[in-house]
Amino acid sequence: MSFFSLDLRKAVVLIAVVAIPLLTVNEPRNPEESHWALKPFAFALGSLQSLYSGFSSGVRGTTSLYLDLIDIKLVNQQLLKENAELRAQLGTLTELKLENERLNSLLGFKQKSQMELLAAKVVGEDLLPDQKTLIINRGSRHGVKSHMAAITVGGVVGYVFRTSPYTSQILLLTDRYAVIDSIVQRSRARGLVEGSDKDLCKLRYLKRGDDVRVGDLVVTSGLDNIFPKGFPVANVKNVLKSQYGLSQEVELKPVVSPQTLEEVFIVLNANQENFEQPEETLELDPVDHHQKQIKEAPTESLLMPPSGVES
Amino acid sequence: MRIKGLLIGNYLIFLGFLALFVAFQSSVWFQVLGSLPAPQMWIPVFVFWCIYREPHESVIMTYALTALVSTQTSLTFAIFLSINVCIFASVWLIKQRFYWSGSGFYILMSGLSTLIFFILHLLFSLLLEDNPLTRPDWFSWALSPLLTMFFALIFYHVFFLFDRITAKEVPRETSGGGF
Numbered sequence: 001m002s003f004f005s006l007d008l009r010k011a012v013v014l015i016a017v018v019a020i021p022l023l024t025v026n027e028p029r030n031p032e033e034s035h036w037a038l039k040p041f042a043f044a045l046g047s048l049q050s051l052y053s054g055f056s057s058g059v060r061g062t063t064s065l066y067l068d069l070i071d072i073k074l075v076n077q078q079l080l081k082e083n084a085e086l087r088a089q090l091g092t093l094t095e096l097k098l099e100n101e102r103l104n105s106l107l108g109f110k111q112k113s114q115m116e117l118l119a120a121k122v123v124g125e126d127l128l129p130d131q132k133t134l135i136i137n138r139g140s141r142h143g144v145k146s147h148m149a150a151i152t153v154g155g156v157v158g159y160v161f162r163t164s165p166y167t168s169q170i171l172l173l174t175d176r177y178a179v180i181d182s183i184v185q186r187s188r189a190r191g192l193v194e195g196s197d198k199d200l201c202k203l204r205y206l207k208r209g210d211d212v213r214v215g216d217l218v219v220t221s222g223l224d225n226i227f228p229k230g231f232p233v234a235n236v237k238n239v240l241k242s243q244y245g246l247s248q249e250v251e252l253k254p255v256v257s258p259q260t261l262e263e264v265f266i267v268l269n270a271n272q273e274n275f276e277q278p279e280e281t282l283e284l285d286p287v288d289h290h291q292k293q294i295k296e297a298p299t300e301s302l303l304m305p306p307s308g309v310e311s
Numbered sequence: 312m313r314i315k316g317l318l319i320g321n322y323l324i325f326l327g328f329l330a331l332f333v334a335f336q337s338s339v340w341f342q343v344l345g346s347l348p349a350p351q352m353w354i355p356v357f358v359f360w361c362i363y364r365e366p367h368e369s370v371i372m373t374y375a376l377t378a379l380v381s382t383q384t385s386l387t388f389a390i391f392l393s394i395n396v397c398i399f400a401s402v403w404l405i406k407q408r409f410y411w412s413g414s415g416f417y418i419l420m421s422g423l424s425t426l427i428f429f430i431l432h433l434l435f436s437l438l439l440e441d442n443p444l445t446r447p448d449w450f451s452w453a454l455s456p457l458l459t460m461f462f463a464l465i466f467y468h469v470f471f472l473f474d475r476i477t478a479k480e481v482p483r484e485t486s487g488g489g490f
Contacts, residue, residue, distance in 0.1 A: 124338035127383040129348055129451035130432060130444055135337065135383075161385065171385055176442045197446040259346055 106263055109153045115228055116269035118142060122261050123167070132175035132195065134158075134258065138266060139166045147226060149267040155232035155255035156180065156220060157264050168266075172258045173233065174201050181221045182233050187211035190221060193233055193252065201234060203250040212239050212250050219275070228273035314478075321477035325372070328473070329356045329379060337383050348451035350458035353380050354428065355421045355466045357395065361402040362417060363474075363481045373399050386432070390439065394431045398424050414467045421463035425456040 110117050124135035138144050140163045150157040150170045158172040159180070171178045175195040182193045182203065189210035191203045203218060216236040222229025234252035241248045332352040340349040353376060360372040377392045384391070402420055410416060429452050436444040474481065 123342070124334075124383075125341045126385060127333065127337050127349075127351075127353070127380060128386055128432070129448045129455065130429075131385045133385045162382075164382075169385065175385060176436075176440070176444060177385055194442055198448060 102263070105153050106265070110265065113273060114271050115267055115273045116271060117265040118144065118268050120144075120168075120264055120266055122264060132172040132178075132198065132258065133161075134170045134172060134261065134264070136168050136170060136264060136266070137166070139164050139168050141165045143268055144168045144266055149227045149270070150264045151227070151231060151267060152256055152261065152264050155234075156227060157256055157258065157261065159226065160266065170264065173254055174198060174258065180227065180233060181224055182218045183221045184210070184212050184236070185217045185219045185230070186213075187216070191250070193218065196251070199253070199257075200237070201252045201254060203234075203236075203252055204247070206248050206250060208241065208246055208248050210248070212236060212248070214239060217255075218252055222270070222272075222274065225270050225272070226267070228267070228270045228275055230274055230276035232275075317477045317479070321473065321479045322372075322375075324473050324477065325356060325360070325470075326375060326379065328469075329353055329376060332356075333380055333383055348448070348454045348458070350462050351425050351428070351455055352459070352462055354425050354459055355417075355463040356470075357398070358402055358417065358421045358424050358463070359466070359470050361399050362406055362420065363470075366403065369399055369403070390432075390435050394428060394435060397431050398427055401427055414464065417467050418460050418463045422456040422460035425459045426452070429455075 106119060110119065118138055120136035120138040122134050123137045126133040134150075134157075136150075144160055144163050146160055146163060148160045150159055156173055158170045158175070158178055160168050161171040161177075162169040173180055173193060173195055174197065178193075178195040178201075180193040181190075183190045184203075187210065189206055189212055191206040191210075193201050193203055195201050203212075206212060214236050218233045218236065220227035220229060220231045220233055222231075232255045234254045236250055237253045238251035239248060240251070336349045336352045340347075357372065357376050360376075361369045364372070373395050374392070377388065377395050381388045381391050402424060405420065405423075406416075429447065433444055433447055473479075
């Protein structure tokens with residue numbers, strides 16, 4: 001083969017390979033738009049990249065979700081534990097708050113009253129279910145004697161019927177053996193409050209003609225000087241008048257619920273305390289210091305609303 | 312001399328146990344569980360002495376137990392003693408007719424004695440008192456005997472332990488007609 005005999009096919013290919021780049025170099029450049037020849041390639045590769053991108057983001061998302069869930073679970077357990085501890089603390093603090101309010105109320109009552117009072121805590125109750133007594137942690141060594149009144153801020157609880165050196169037993173006014181001399185505050189009708197059952201008592205020995213209505217307040221008469229005069233005992237719940245008879249039977253609901261009592265006062269000396277309204281105040285005697293004190297609205301100032309008191 | 316000492320020791324152990332659980336019932340149960348009816352924890356002690364002692368010993372325990380327990384209730388001593396004597400008689404009569412060894416009879420009698428006590432209390436109150444019991448606490452009447460039986464199950468083994476410690480012999484058991 002001579003030097004000048006060329007393969008035509010090979011020559012064309014050579015020229016194309018050399019010429020095309022030289023031609024493209026001279027074409028005007030427009031970077032915003034790709035060359036028409038490259039668009040198919042760009043489209044295919046772009047689609048593939050989108051596919052890969054979606055796949056990898058899905059994998060990343062799932063992985064991070066799994067890792068987050070582990071963290072969330074740990075944080076949740078910790079928060080639940082903290083929540084439980086805080087709830088327990090809240091319960092304790094609420095109890096302390098209520099106790100504080102109750103004791104403040106008792107202290108205020110004791111300070112404002114001219115009676116000699118001994119505070120006592122309820123530590124037990126009667127052994128038998130049909131007897132209603134409470135046991136307190138004050139006894140004869142603290143000055144408690146039999147038949148001393150037991151009261152709380154809102155009303156009468158009962159009276160002491162048995163003492164020992166360090167404890168005493170209080171007969172609740174709902175006990176069948178309890179008897180308290182009382183009057184109806186509105187009409188001044190006088191009778192004896194006797195215990196009936198767990199929650200109720202009765203006002204007995206009222207005359208048939210005595211004016212008693214449902215809702216009336218029954219207070220202590222104060223004649224025995226065991227209870228202060230005019231101290232709330234119970235509210236009239238029902239009035240029963242038989243067709244014949246000299247008396248009427250009145251059902252009462254005590255103002256103090258014995259089931260909720262935690263502290264009581266023992267009246268060591270009533271000192272002629274009078275909880276009646278101002279118009280009942282005695283004539284002024286310049287010599288008697290107590291009678292000089294005119295109590296304005298004594299009921300509201302001394303009887304603060306405690307817990308366990310039913311209006 | 313030693314036998315007498317052991318006998319007195321046996322009496323004192325039971326009285327001490329009685330005092331402990333009477334105080335528990337009136338104080339701890341009330342403070343922890345409030346108004347939930349309490350088991351009559353003195354009745355299992357009483358019933359044990361009615362079943363597993365000679366009659367004269369049972370009567371002594373009836374009086375001693377009444378004296379101790381009556382300090383924790385407003386029920387009058389006379390009525391309380393009368394009721395307890397009736398319970399002793401009931402337990403003794405039932406034991407003569409129906410008895411089987413083991414804790415079953417004792418537990419059953421403890422529950423039954425609790426119920427008998429409440430019923431007799433109502434009857435004595437209606438007969439003897441000016442202001443009688445007219446509205447009993449029915450829920451207590453229902454629950455208290457069951458709780459008493461539960462505690463009797465535990466006390467049964469404790470009481471026999473006391474008897475073993477103090478070498479107290481249980482009277483020869485009388486077998487009744489059975490069921």
